[in-house]
Amino acid sequence: MTADTRPTIAIIGTGFGGIGMAAQLTQAGYDDFVIFEKADDVGGVWRDNEYPGAECDVPSHLYSFSFAPKPDWSRRFAGQQEIVGYLNECADRFDLRRNIRFGTEVLNATFDESAGEWELELNGEQTHRAQILIAATGQLSRPAYPRIDGIDSFSGTMFHSATWDHDYEFEGKRVAVIGTGASAIQFVPHIAHRAAGLELFQRHAPHVIDKPDYPYRRSVIAAFKRFPTLLKASRLATYAWLEPRGLGFNGSKSGRLLISVFEKRYLRSLKKQIADPELRRKVTPTDPMGCKRILMSNDYYPALVREHVDVVTDGIERIEPSGVVTVDGKLHEVDAIVLGTGFAATEFLAPMTVTGLGGEDLNEAWRDGAQAYLGIAVAGFPNFFMLYGPNTNLSHNSIVYMLESQFAYIVDAVREIDRSAGRWLTVRQDVEDAYNADIQAQLGTTVWATGCDGWYTTASGKNTQNWPGFTFKYRSATREFDPNAYAAPGATHA
Structure with a gap:
């Protein structure tokens, strides 16, 4: 194609996936793209999850783009x-706002074989066509609501952490929290x-x-600004600190040994923070460490020991107008x-129809x-690519x-x-089937296959989320696009 007939591209979402993808396409000389964002600003899951205490559990220097370093992060x-x-x-x-259509949701995407294009149905009875479709909707974009009898009958205030009610005053109120996942502990x-x-x-x-965690001193931030190599070194050191932890999830003998060391350290810390044996029994996990997401917090357990806080382990039978009824x-x-x-993480791309x-x-x-x-392409869906797609989630790195x-x-x-x-x-x-058979075989030996019930x-029981190995192996697998893995049965008629 000539410069005037470069492929047209549609990107869905403006989180880390959509913004980073657009930036890299721009740097590669492909700027004929439109980014569709249903909200009125960029940010993805981080824009939406603005509950108090929301923060990342990956160090900032690695939870940012290598091609867009930020030396002035306020804390680790x-x-x-x-x-x-x-x-x-x-x-x-990267001058991306000119390419973003805010307040525009992609409802359906259909491949027009005769034209070799994706036709997108948008809200407001709009349509858009593009030769290449890139979905950057992520795995954590749709809140998961529990199926509890009577949940709609509650007469008080109820909201999900992803749709936080900032006007609600908690002072003097009796509050129930349902769930103890990554958001709740924050x-x-x-x-x-x-x-x-x-x-x-x-x-x-x-x-x-x-x-x-700790705040960066002003002198340290000044050093990162003045000497970019220091920031690169911090990023590399963080990666080197996190990556070996992937061993703890793979189910090998050395991996089990590593995770046992972490578990012993965890139990010592738990005993130090919670003296009451009954409360400690309630909050001591019964699943193998790593089977579910390992969470990080310095104030969660101290909050549970407060006199007006109670951890309820009896199952919920129903919700009534005045509160929660447990099975007892x-x-x-x-x-x-x-x-x-949490989120409907296994329902990729929903509610959009592709x-x-x-x-x-x-x-x-x-x-x-x-x-x-590779968590990126699906057979029968031409010129369609996903970011943070199936089996690309991590438990140990960024x-x-x-x-x-x-x-x-x-x-x-x-x-x-x-x-x-x-x-x-x-x-x-x-190619897709052989790749995924291998991925599922690897996952079958990991800690995630030990029977715990998680997202x-x-x-x-199929693990559709996690990458079963080290991140450098994934980078090696995606380092070069192999045309031989693809069929090219059609051509555009532009």
Whole structure:
């Protein structure tokens, strides 16, 4: 293709995936793209999750783009507002706002085989066409609401952590929190500090380890600004500190030994923070460490020992207008219910409908659980690429590192489409199936396959979320786009 006929590209989402992908396409000379964002600003999951205490559990120097370093992070683990600010800075640095259509949601995407283009149905009865479609909607974009009888009958205030009600005054109120996941362990201390009473409804106790967080001194920030190599060294050191932890999840003998060391350290810390044996029993996990996401907090356990805080381990039977009824028949009367129940992580791309060759619905193709070649491409869906797709989630390192691997791969794919005069490409079914058979075989030996009930797996037990190895292996697998893994049965008619 000539410079005037470069492939047209549509990107969905302006979180780390969408902003980073657009920046890399721009730097590669491909600027004929539109980014669709249903909200009115950039930020993705970090824009939406503005509950009190929201912060990252990956050090800031690694939870940022290598091609857009930020020397002035205020602390080792950045908070939500600072991360959103960083994404806004990146949008401005790479002049991306001119390409973003805010307040525009992609409802459906259908591949037009005769034209070799994706036709997008947008809100407001709008449409858009592009030769290449890149979904950067992430795995944590849709709040998961619990299916509890009577949940709609509650007469008090109820909201999900991803849709926080900042106008609600917790002072003097009795509050129920349902869920003890990554969001809950961050906002529970803030509610406990303000509410008159807090009941925390817990199904399974999480592992919550100490967070080695601290603010950066002004002299240190000045050094990072003056000597960029120091910032690079900090990023590399952080990576080297985190990456070996991947060994603890792979199920090997050395991995089990490593995780046992972490578990012993965790139990010592738990005993130090919670003296009451009954409360400590309640919050001691029964699942193997690492089977579910390991959480980090320095104020979660101290919040639970407050006199007006109670951890409830009896299951919830139903919700009534005045509160929560547990299976023992007890009514827990509360003024507000806060849902810390996470996200519909295994429902990739929903509620958007994606239709490929022969009218195939992607949701139907994924009826047995989502899968994709390299977590990026799906057979029968030409010129369609995903960021943070199936089996690319991590438990030990930065997802931004994984995203950068995907950026490079997709840019290479765009170059291949460009070189081939716009012929559309779809990954071969046999290649996708062989790749995913290998991924699932590897996952079968990991700690995630030990039977715990978490958001990594579908209802049938298939792990559609996690990458089973080291991140440098994923980078090696995505280092170069291999045209031989793809079929090119059609061409655009532009």
